[in-house]
Amino acid sequence: MRVAVVADSTCDLPAALCERYGIRIIPVTINFGTESYPDDGQSLPRSVFYARFVRYDPLPTTAAFSVGQAEAVFREALAEADHVIAVHIPRSISSLIESAQQAAAQIGNRQVTVFDTGSLSMGAGWLALIAGELAAAGKAPADILGALEDARARLRVWAGLDTLEHLRRSGRDRSPAV
Template structure:
């Protein structure tokens, strides 16, 4: 039986024990403050340190993909340990990661590498990696895994409930006028990512209403095949959200994950969110 390994980038936000269990290979992405660059690995800069710096630094953080060389090395190591590699990256519409992986595949052994644009990030990407890696470990073929992921993608959505629009404004992800008006009236938005497209789905005035709106949205979208709760240094809010969704939890595990700083650049601290795969029909 051919051995298949999955290589992905660090924005996948998968729990560490799952990464170990399925031997998932991770290529770090980077956050930058001015000329300083830190790997998004939780070691060079912790989540807490990142958000502390985010609010205190004169530089708004930016993000960057790992180099082609670094990605090629990770891919070559995976190919040494497997017959075939499936590379799954954050959305090509939002990041240069897919192109970096493509160039790395060309540098190594393109005939033994299959690339998939997840059209997602955080646990929207993570669920695809989890399913691919668990199928690979169970002996599924590259073709079967690829078809399964393609089938999943239209049913995957990420939602983020933001404490402020300020970080979206500074990252350039929303229009200047919209952001200014949102900050002026202290608007708290819920934004979604679906198949590579970022949209605003709700705007409220209070944290209480923001939480309620996210819970209502989740109930509207249920049932789920997979559900993850995400947060940006807001573990209490994440646990409260998980508890509020107890009646619609799927049979699969429901992890709480501290979202990647690469997402936090746009979201800011104190956010909560959902990474869901709706029931595939």
């Protein structure tokens, strides 16, 4: 059984790794005020994003991909594979999983499995990469999902930030004031 892997752009996987392991990426949308860009690495290059991010007020926002976008990518993947494993960031952070699950339901849940990484950024990216490597090696969906569950249980992501200001402004820093 051939397995295709799909992830969202928040996993921050380099394009070369996605290409090497056939990982399809569904972009989220980045909004700077009234300007919207798909997070595809080309419409808004990272260097431009970060240059604008530090001086833009209010903070940019993101929007989840639509059910239709996910369904289109899943169908494209299923044209080349028998099963799709879709790897996404946690529902506690974003509605991406809900969009993916609705798209999977429209296709047929037996063909698409949506996996909650429980992590962000490259933490989710590492899990997508594990899935991609195992799929490329011809592993079955159950084997890939078992490996993902094991890796998720052991995964820890640490980040060093210059400032917590952006987290505070976005409402994501719930720690007491220092």
